[in-house]
Amino acid sequence: MSGAAQSDGATLTKTKDVAPGEVLLKVTGLQKHFPIRKGLLQRQAGAVRAVDGLDFEVRSGETLGVVGESGCGKSTMGRLITRLLEPTAGTVEFEGRDITHLGVSAMRPLRRDVQMIFQDPYSSLNPRHTIGTIVGAPFKLQGVTPEGGVKKEVQRLLSVVGLNPEHYNRYPHEFSGGQRQRIGIARALALNPKLVVADEPVSALDVSIQAQVVNLLDDLQEELGLTYVIIAHDLSVVRHVSDRIAVMYLGKIVELADRDSLYKAPMHPYTKALMSAVPIPDPRRRTAKSERILLKGDVPSPIAPPSGCRFHTRCWKATETCRTTEPPLLELKPGQRVACHHPENFEDQAPQDTVLLTAAKEAAELVADEVLAESAETSAALAAETSGTEPEETAEPVTKKAETAPEPEPEPDEPDDK
Amino acid sequence: MTELSKTGAAVGEPVAASPAPTAFLEVRDLRVHFPTDDGLVKSVDGLSFSLEKGKTLGIVGESGSGKSVTSLGIMGLHTAGQYGRRKAQISGEIWLDGTELLSADPDHVRRLRGREMAMIFQDPLSALHPYYTIGQQIVEAYRTHHDVDKKTAKRRAVEMLDRVGIPQPDKRVDSYPHEFSGGMRQRAMIAMSLVNNPELLIADEPTTALDVTVQAQILDLIRDLQKEFGSAVIVITHDLGVVAELSDDILVMYGGRCVERGPAEEVFYEPRHPYTWGLLGSMPRLDRDQQERLIPVKGSPPSLINVPSGCAFNPRCPYADVPKDNITRTVRPELTEVGSRHWAACHMTQEQRERIWTEEIAPKL
Structure with a gap:
């Protein structure tokens, strides 16, 4: 089916103001707090801090993948950058223009350039409208008459996404899940957008269909020079489609890096844990439990996120600094930004701080000894390598940590554990 | 179309037709x-x-x-x-x-x-009854098959919740499903399905x-x-x-x-x-x-x-x-x-x- 996309896709005209590789979308300090109201007077009793300070940019022609567990704010982020939601603070710049607080009518011309593909192909298509009406709606709303008329254009779009153009008059219920997702994609492509935000585009689909849609998105990007922001929880899908990946945890980006650096040498402990948790479809690797990091408990509530580093309650490396000071998102390696005091595969950022928190001691029990030893080794090696700042001092605490953590009976922990 | 096609009816795996299987x-x-x-x-x-x-x-x-x-x-x-x-x-x-x-x-x-035989379902929120506490539901599952009083059954429920890794099982046994997170609900359901071994x-x-x-x-x-x-x-x-x-x-x-x-x-x-x-x-x-x-x-x-x-x-x-x-x-x-x-x-x-x-x-x- 993706073959059809290849043959007809070339006929879509490319319109581009931003050269590939230049910043198309820039987000600074983006926040979205949903107020919780209580009582008769509906006074604000608190807020769900769904997105709490994001900084990133999306370059033209690339795919930015956003991963994270449910409730980390990735979908809210998607709705903020498409301006389906109004940010609480921060700015969103599209092609250098501040669109943060544009009103509905001021946003309308921009809607052509920013489109969205939704997760659920069952609820995102109006069951009472035919496919022709659904895919043709963007033209009607924008008052655009494409060359050759709306019907012809819609049929062309249908063939671009690998559907039969003769199905123009059918209703959504006559299509399977994968086909419906293609309809959603055709609708998003109707106005030649520059940026397509796809929120979990394949998670509702069967495995064999998932691959079809992933390949279709790939082909369309190549042919139309699209820029994608793909939000997903499935790390293997995200790796497959993305050029750069942002890992979110409780409303913040904890790591933002090139795909290969991120998957080969994750620096944030959360990224590492998240990747190790993915079940590997290989029965021979099953016994290799040593590679797995089991995180304890669930993601804390975004209503009252933990102080300091938000991951400190589940991290096996957490120290006092982590509880008190929030780590900034720093570019520690070229193209790899991390928000962590004690990153993996890198020099420790807070070497003087060696006392592990109780939470970390508990968490360390769930981390295989090999992982701890290995991370201590690489950190120590890297620290020695980049020995700009007192190598002894940096190397020592790291190894000490490795010693205390995996021991079966760490004497000083006992009172804390009870 | 509506007829059961008996012609294609063959046992998928070559097993003897004798009614005494050795497998569990x-x-x-x-x-x-x-x-x-x-x-x-x-x-x-x-x-x-x-x-x-x-x-x-x-x-x-x-x-x-x-x-x-x-x-x-x-x-x-x-x-x-x-x-x-x-x-x-x-x-x-x-x-x-x-x-x-x-x-x-x-x-x-x-x-x-x-x-x-017991079953763990996909969606614990719809498989657990929202109106009863986790404890009540596990106790019911246990007492259906064991002739014990409520106290013993509750002790067993706490024991099972502890076994599946729910923190403070003696307190959480009285919680309702909506008070649990997704992972905890799934654990509670596993506890419920395993209560009768x-x-x-x-x-x-x-x-x-x-x-x-x-x-x-x-x-x-x-x-x-x-x-x-x-x-x-x-x-x-x-x-x-x-x-x-x-x-x-x-x-x-x-x-x-x-x-x-x-x-x-x-x-x-x-x-x-x-x-x-x-x-x-x-x-x-x-x-x-x-x-x-x-x-x-x-x-x-x-x-x-x-x-x-x-x-x-x-x-x-x-x-x-x-x-x-x-x-x-x-x-x-x-x-x-x-x-x-x-x-x-x-x-x-x-x-x-x-x-x-x-x-x-x-x-x-």
Whole structure:
């Protein structure tokens, strides 16, 4: 089916103001707090801090993948950058223009350039409208008459996404899940957008269909020079489609890096844990439990996120600094930004701080000894390598940590554990 | 269309017809059909397998392949429920520890259900009753099968919650399901299904609704509990990763039938059915180098009302024309042995499949 996309896709005209590789979308300090109201007077009793300070940019022609567990704010982020939601603070710049607080009518011309593909192909298509009406709606709303008329254009779009153009008059219920997702994609492509935000585009689909849609998105990007922001929880899908990946945890980006650096040498402990948790479809690797990091408990509530580093309650490396000071998102390696005091595969950022928190001691029990030893080794090696700042001092605490953590009976922990 | 096609009725796996199975669980030629206005939905159409105690069988397939219907069939939940005023038509044999369940007295099956065989459902929020506390629900499950007072049962509930890793079980036993997070609810449901030490545990998509980090916790828990209780486990999922993680044997379902079945390693490393190849090729993998392109299976899963004639997979199979005389479109392939304890249902010869796998498929994965 993706073959059809290849043959007809070339006929879509490319319109581009931003050269590939230049910043198309820039987000600074983006926040979205949903107020919780209580009582008769509906006074604000608190807020769900769904997105709490994001900084990133999306370059033209690339795919930015956003991963994270449910409730980390990735979908809210998607709705903020498409301006389906109004940010609480921060700015969103599209092609250098501040669109943060544009009103509905001021946003309308921009809607052509920013489109969205939704997760659920069952609820995102109006069951009472035919496919022709659904895919043709963007033209009607924008008052655009494409060359050759709306019907012809819609049929062309249908063939671009690998559907039969003769199905123009059918209703959504006559299509399977994968086909419906293609309809959603055709609708998003109707106005030649520059940026397509796809929120979990394949998670509702069967495995064999998932691959079809992933390949279709790939082909369309190549042919139309699209820029994608793909939000997903499935790390293997995200790796497959993305050029750069942002890992979110409780409303913040904890790591933002090139795909290969991120998957080969994750620096944030959360990224590492998240990747190790993915079940590997290989029965021979099953016994290799040593590679797995089991995180304890669930993601804390975004209503009252933990102080300091938000991951400190589940991290096996957490120290006092982590509880008190929030780590900034720093570019520690070229193209790899991390928000962590004690990153993996890198020099420790807070070497003087060696006392592990109780939470970390508990968490360390769930981390295989090999992982701890290995991370201590690489950190120590890297620290020695980049020995700009007192190598002894940096190397020592790291190894000490490795010693205390995996021991079966760490004497000083006992009172804390009870 | 609405007639049960008896002609194609052959036992999938060569088992003797004598009614004394040696395996702990043995399913023979199970068929579950639902009459609907549009026609007969053949959700499961001739499925056979067996499972020993202490072993795990993973059933993989896409939505609508009959995985869940099979598990509900084993639990005997189809006959009780009615679908649009018409009952499901079930035939075949299900032997659990020497008892045939389909012909057994419903009261007897009810006594077994929950005690001998238990089930973990996909969505714990809809499987748990919102109106009762977690404790009350576990106590009820325990007291249905054990003649004990409420206090003892509650102690048992706390013990089980503790065992599945719920912190402060003595307090949380009085919580309502909505007060639990997704992962904790799933743990509570596992506690409830294990409270009677069942010998057969069926987990239907046990981690699909959970995040990866929580999924890893739950998979770990299921594995540990199985070791501890020595029960037979059936894991139903669409995620090959989960199956690889837990199963000793794997059964791949397509269009209501088993297309391939064998030890986990064989199915992953020496798969002998084009559909299994398709599943393996569709999946982006974290443990390998970046693939250039995924190799999807074309088309979509068949409608169970109108299963394609011949091999159900033939419209989507890239190799449908390899066997001669259009046989893939006219004759339904039966499971044939392709290795030790390894069966596949395909018209291509062993040699053809071995060649295609080693030369065309495996290098691209």
